[in-house]
Amino acid sequence: MDTKKILQAVLILSLFFCLASYAKDESAKKESQSAVAESISTGIDTNDFYNSKHHWYDIKEAKNVINPEPNQPRYAETQIKEIADNILLFQRDNGGWPKNYDIKAILTKDQKEKVIAAKPIPYTTFDNGATYSHIKYLAKAYQIIKDEKYKEAALKGIDFVLSAQYANGGWPQYYPLEKKYSREITFNDDAMTGVMRVLKDIMDNEPYYSFVDKARREKAKTAFDKGLDCILKCQIKDNGILTGWCQQHDPNTLAPVMARAYELPSICNREGANVVLFLMSIDKPSKEVINSVQTAIKWFDDSKIKGIRVEEFNTPPFQTPLRLLKTDKKVVEDKNAPPIWARFYELGTHKPLFSNRQSERLYSMAEVDRERRAYGWYVNDPQKALDEYPAWQKKWAPDLNVLKK
Secondary structure (H helix, E strand, O other): OOHHHHHHHHHHHHHHHHHHHHHHHHHHHHHHHHHHHHHHHHOOOOHHHHHHHHHHHHOOOOOOOOOOOOOOOEOOOOOHHHHHHHHHHHOOOOOOOOOOOOOOEOOOHHHHHHHHHOOOOOOOEOHHHOOHHHHHHHHHHHHHHOOHHHHHHHHHHHHHHHHHOOOOOOOEOEOOOOOOHHHOEEOHHHHHHHHHHHHHHHHOOOHHHOOOOHHHHHHHHHHHHHHHHHHHHHOOEEOOEEOOEOOEEOOOOOOEEOOOOOOOOEEEHHHHHHHHHHHHOOOOOOHHHHHHHHHHHHHHHHHOEOOEEEEEEEEEEEEOOOOEEEEEEEEEEOOOOOOEEEOEEEOOOOOEOEOOOOOOOEOOHHHOOHHHHHOOOEEOHHHHHHHHHHHHHHHHOOOOOOOOO
């Protein structure tokens, strides 16, 4: 082939790739515009803030800067600017957020003044959906409203996330670090996976993070890779087999550790299920990620409990230090009940494990103190991972179906 024909071929290929890139950019642009239009009409989903709202209204917390007023009015889901302004109001000076308040609450003048006065206090956390959910909401609000203050607050939040990461890739429950269990690497309430999903969305070029600069994107990629390595190393190997994860892990040894007094070191299936769902969301997973998913799915299948369900029933009001209980729970036999899982499985024996505020090892929910039976001792989260497994396995591990009997 002569030089002229080679140059023509190069030009044609270059034009082809330019057109393909343009088409891809236009497709992404249209997708972003469609998402923005939908958010304007329906609002930005606030379900990620449920735990924080629930604790503010239903549970007494001594560290709350403000408490709800009787019949506190709330913004509608479509009032994006007002909700985003609330999020800005609660952001602390260090870039993070506290927990346990309602981002949709229409605050009184006195409540606002107290929140503003608390901004210098570095009591910031990833617990109950805090910080990572706020960043995501602000990023989406910025794409809709185009007010720079939302972008700057989101970037400040991302910087906070990056600064809070341990050298081994984990994130604590609170940052700056406290002296108690909140220093541990935390999977409870999706702290680790919530942060990792924000970083993943940035890496995956989700349109609502288009404002994130190159330097931060590179830092996010490094933090994500370290976090993923930490997740894989935290998976509990017990009796010679890989199982799931604990609610919290030691930041130095990565061993499972106690959280609150009734949350003993154990294999925790709610937290583990959310970790697996996150790992399944990774495109082109490494062999290490594939093995982690496979072994955890096998654990979920092996640890499921059949023939029982948890029944909640009304009781005379029972006042606890934190809230007023009007119901109780009991386990009943039901051969038609779908599979269920204990939230905790004892290390070594793999028996369902329960406890109370005295940290006793108990082996049935009936033994748990009345006040602690309100806790979610049984879960169905692993079913979500099991439901997604067939499609994931067919795509990424076609030669091994761990559920095939």
